[in-house]
Amino acid sequence: MNLFTDLRGVVVGALNQMTEAGELPAGLYFANVAVEPPRDAAHGDMATNAAMVLAKPAGMKPREIADRLAARLTDPRIASAEVAGPGFLNLRLSPSVWQGVVKAAVESGPEFGRSQMGAGTKVNIEFVSANPTGPMHVGHVRGAVFGDALARLLAFSGHDVTREYYINDGGAQVDVLARSAYERYREANGLEPEIREGLYPGDYLIPVGEALKAKYGESLLDRPEEDWLAEIRDFATKAMMEQIRGDLAALGVQMDVYSSEKALYGTGKIEAAIARLESMGLIYRGTLEPPKGKLPEDWEAREQLLFRSSAHGDDVDRPIQKSDGAWTYFAPDIAYHFDKIERGFDQLIDVFGADHGGYVKRMNAAVKALSNGRVPLDVKLIQLVKLYKNGEPFKMSKRAGTFVTLRDVVEEAGAEVTRFIMLTRKNDAALDFDFAKVLEQSKDNPVWYVQYASARVHSVLRRAAEAGIDVSDSALTAADLSQLAHPAELELARKVAEWPRLVEHAATAHEPHRIAFFLYDIASDLHSLWNRGNDDLSLRFVQEGAPATSQAKIALVRAVGVVISSGLAILGVTPAEEMR
Template identity: 85%
Template sequence: MNLFTDLRGRVLDALDQMTQAGELPAGLDFANVTVEPPRDPAHGDMATNAAMVLAKPAGMKPRDIAEKLAARLTDDRITSAEVAGPGFLNLRLGASVWHEVIGRAIGAGADYGRSTMGAGQKVNVEFVSANPTGPMHVGHVRGAVFGDALANLLAFSGHEVTREYYINDGGAQVDVLARSAYERYREANGLEPAIREGLYPGDYLIPVGEALKEKYGDSLLDRPEEDWLADLRDFATEAMMGMIRQDLAALGVRMDVYSSEKALYGTGRIEAAIARLESMGLIYRGVLEPPKGKLPEDWEEREQLLFRSTAHGDDVDRPIQKSDGSWTYFAPDIAYHWDKIERGFDQLIDVFGADHGGYVKRMQAAVKALSNGRVPLDIKLIQLVKLFRNGEPFKMSKRAGTFVTLRDVVEQAGADVTRFVMLTRKNDAALDFDFARVLEQSKDNPVWYVQYASARIHSVLRRATEAGIDVSDSSLLSADLSRISHPVELDLARKVAEWPRLVEHAARAHEPHRVAFFLYEIASDLHSLWNRGNDDTSLRFVQDGDSDTTRAKIALVRAVGVVISSGFGILGVTPAEEMR
C-alpha cells in the first residue's frame, strides 16, 4: 500500500472528471502531477501540484484549477482541500487513514513497502570488481555495501536483479601478482624473497607461496619465467578470488555472477563487439587531438583505431586499439557490456570508484550504441572513505602491505555497523569513518540510534507480554486503533505511511542512502514519543490496567518496527532485539 499513490490516483480521477465536464481542455498530460508531503507539516498531510503544472498547457490560472479540483475531491479520507498561494492544493486526512496505515503495515509485515514499480525489469548491478591482486581494502567496502544495498532496494521495488562481479584478470597486474607469488614460493622453499619495487609486498601472499610449494615442490626454482608465469597467474588469481569471496561474505555480500575479463580474449568476443560498432559507422582510423593542458612527455601524434563515442554524448572519441595492434583496456569493457546487453538486461548499473569519473561518458556511449539506445547505463561513482580513530588517521595494515583491508574494518566495527555507516552519506560524497565514533552510544551515532529504537520496540513487546497482554500480530490487527489520537502518535503513523513512497523514490534514484536517512528519522520520532511518555503517562505504550489501549499503542509501535526491520533488510543489517 502506497497511500501517496492512492491519493494521486484520486486526484487524477478528479482531473478526468473536470476534463469530461469541460472545466479542463482535453488532451492534457497528467504525468507530472504529484501528491507529496508538504514542506511545512502545518499546511496539511499532503499537497498536490496539479494546478501549477497544468495551468500553462491549459491556458488557465493555477488558482482557478485548484479551486475546481478542491471541489471535486470528495473522499471519506479527505477532511479538507485548501488552496494555498498561487495554486497549491493542501489536503488534510482523517485520523482513520493513519489508523488504517498501522493495520496495513502490521498485516503486510516484511512485505510492507514492497513495490511492483520495477515490473520485473531485469537489472544488472556490477559492483566491487576489484583487481584480483590482494584482499579488499576499505575503498572497496563502501562500493560493496552500496552495490549490495542498491540491489536489495531494486529487488524490493519489483525488479529482477543480478549482482555481478567483473574479474579484471586480463591486464598486466595479474602478471605482477604471479611474479609476487613466485617470490613467496621461493620463500616457502627456504630462499630469501626478492620483493622488489613494483611487486605486491603484503603478507597475504605467504600462504599462496606455501600452496605453490605443496603443488610444485622445488621444481620451479631454476626455471625461467616463461615456463611458470601462465600457471602461477591462474593459480594466484584463483587464490585471490577465494580471499575476495571470503571478504565479501564477512560483509554479508553475495554475488550471483562472476565474469572474467580474461575469458573475453582469444574467443572473438572483443572482435565481434567492435565489428558491431563498425557496422554502425562508429569505428574509424584517425588521429586524436592532444590532451588539453600540459602535454605528457610520451605524447606523439599517431593514427589509431577509434570509437566515435562523441556520436553518443562523449566529449572526445576514444582509442580501442594500441599502435602495436593490442586492444586498449576500453575494448574488452565494450565487449563485456555488450555481453550483458545480449543476456537480456533491461537496465545496467555499474558501481565505480571516484577515480573512474573520466570513464563514465565513454562507457555510456558504448552501451547506448550497442543497444540502439534501448538499455540505459547508470554509473554510480563511490567517493573515498577516510579512516580515523578518536579523530586521528588510522594506521596502515601490515598484512596488506599498503592499505587497510576490509577485514580490518569489519573485525573492529562489525558488519552491521560498517554497512549502515557506509550508507549515511550519498555515494558521491566523501565519508569519514571514525572507529570510536561509530561504536559510541549516542544520538550522534545513527546506527546505534536506529538499533536502539529497534531494541526499545522489542522491549515494549516483551513488557506487554509479561503483563499478560496478547501482542501477536493477529491480536494487534483487531485492536481499537481509534485510541491512537494524540497528534504526536498520529505524526508517527504518518511517518509509517511514508515508507512505501520512500522505497519507490530511492529505487528510482538508485540511492539506498535515502533508506538509512529515513530510518534515522523514524527512530528519532519513536524516541521522541517515548521520552514524552516520561512526563505524560497517557502517551506510554503500556497502560496499566487498560489492555485495549495498550494493544492499540503497541500496534503503532509494532508498525514502526515493521518499517525499521524492512529498512534494515534493504541495508543488509540485522535489527537489534536488545542493547548490551
C-alpha cells in the same frame, strides 16, 4: 499500500472529471502531477502541484485550477483541501487514514512497503570488481556495501536483480601478481625474496608462496620466467579470488555471477562487439587530437582504430585498438557490456571508485550504441572513505603492505555496523569513518540510535505480553485503532505511511542511503513519543488496566518495528531485539 499513490489517483480522477465537465481543456498530460508531503508540516498532510504544472498547458491561472480541483476532492479520506499561495493545494486527511496505515503495516508485516514498480525488469549491478591482486581494501568496502544494498532495495521494489563481479584478470597487473607470488615461493623454499619496486609487498602472498611450494616443490626455482609465469598467474589469481570471496562473505555480500575479463580474449567476443559498432558506422581509423594542457613526454600523433563515441554524448572519440594491433583496455569493457546486453538485462548499473569519472561518458556511449538506446547504464561513483580512531587517522595494515583491508575494518567495527555507516552518506560524497564514534552509544551514532528503536519495539511487546496483553499481529490488527488520536501518535503513523513512497523513490534514484536517513528519522520519532510518555501517562504504550487501549498503542509500535526491520534488511543489518 502506498497512500501517496492512492491519493494521487484521487487527484487525477478529479482532474479527469474537470476535463469531462469542460473545466479543463482536453489532452492535458497528468504524468507530472504529484502528491507528496508538504515542505512545512503545518500546511497539511499532503500537497499536490497539479494546478502549478497544468496552468501553462491549460492556459489558465493556477489558482483557478486549484479552486475547482479542491471542490471536486470529495473522497472521505480527505478532511479538507486548502488552496495556498499562487495555487498549491494542501490536503488534510482524516485521522482514520493514519489509523488504517498502522493496521495495514501490522497486517502486511515484512510485505509492507514492498513494491512491484520493477516487476518484469531485469537489472544487472556490477560492483566491487577489484583487481585480483590482493585483499580488498576500505575503498572496496563502501562500494561493496552500496552495491549490495542497492540490489536489496531494487529487489524489494520488484526488480529481478543480478549481482555481478567482473574479474579484471586480463591486464598486466596479474603478471605483476605472478612475479610477486614467485618471490614468496622462493621465500617458502628458504631463499631471500626480491620484492623489488613495482611488485606487491604485502604479507598476504606468503601463504600463496607456501601453497606453490606444496604443489611444485623446488621444481620452479631458477627456471626462466616464461616457464612459470602463466601457471603461477592462474594459481595466484585463483587464490586471490578465494580470498576476495571470503572478504565479501565477511561483509555479508554474496555475488550471483563472477565474469572474467580474460575469458573475453581469444573467444571472438571482443571482435563481435567491435563488429557490431562497425556495422553502425561507429568504428574508423583516425588520429586523435593531442590532450589539452601539458603534453605527456611520450605522446605522439598516430593513427588508431577509434570508436565514434562522440556520436552518443562523449566529449571525444576513444581508441579501441593500439597502433601495434593490441586492444586498449576499453575494448574488453565494450565487449563485456555487450555480453550483458545480450543476456537480456533491461538496466545496467556499474558501481566504481571516484577515479573512474572519465569512464562514465564513454561507457554510456558504448552501451547506448550497442543496445540501440534500449538499455540505460547508470554509473555510480563511490567517493573515498577516511578512517579515524578517536579523531586520529587509522594506521595502515602491515598484512596488506600499503592499505587498510576490508578485514581490518570488519574486525574492528563489525560487519553490520560497517554496512550501516557506509550508507549514511550519498555515494558521491566523501565519508569519515571513526571507529570510536561508530561504536559509541549516543544519538550521534545512527546505527546505535536505530537499533535502540528496534530494541524498544521488542521491549514493549515483551512487557505487554508479560502483562497478559495479546500482542499477536491478528489481535493488534483487530484492535480499536480509533484510540490513536493524540497528535504525536498520528505524527508517528504519518511517518510509517511514508515508507512505501520512500522505497519507490530511493529505488528509482538508485540511492540506498535514503533508507538509512529514513530509519534515523522514524527512530527519532519513536524515541520522542517514548520520552513524552514519561510526562504524559496517556501516551505510554502499555496502559495499566486498559488492554484494549494498550493494543491500539502497541499496534503503532509494532508498525514502526515492521518498517525498521524491513529497512535494516535492505541495508543488510539484523534488527536488534535488545541492547547489550
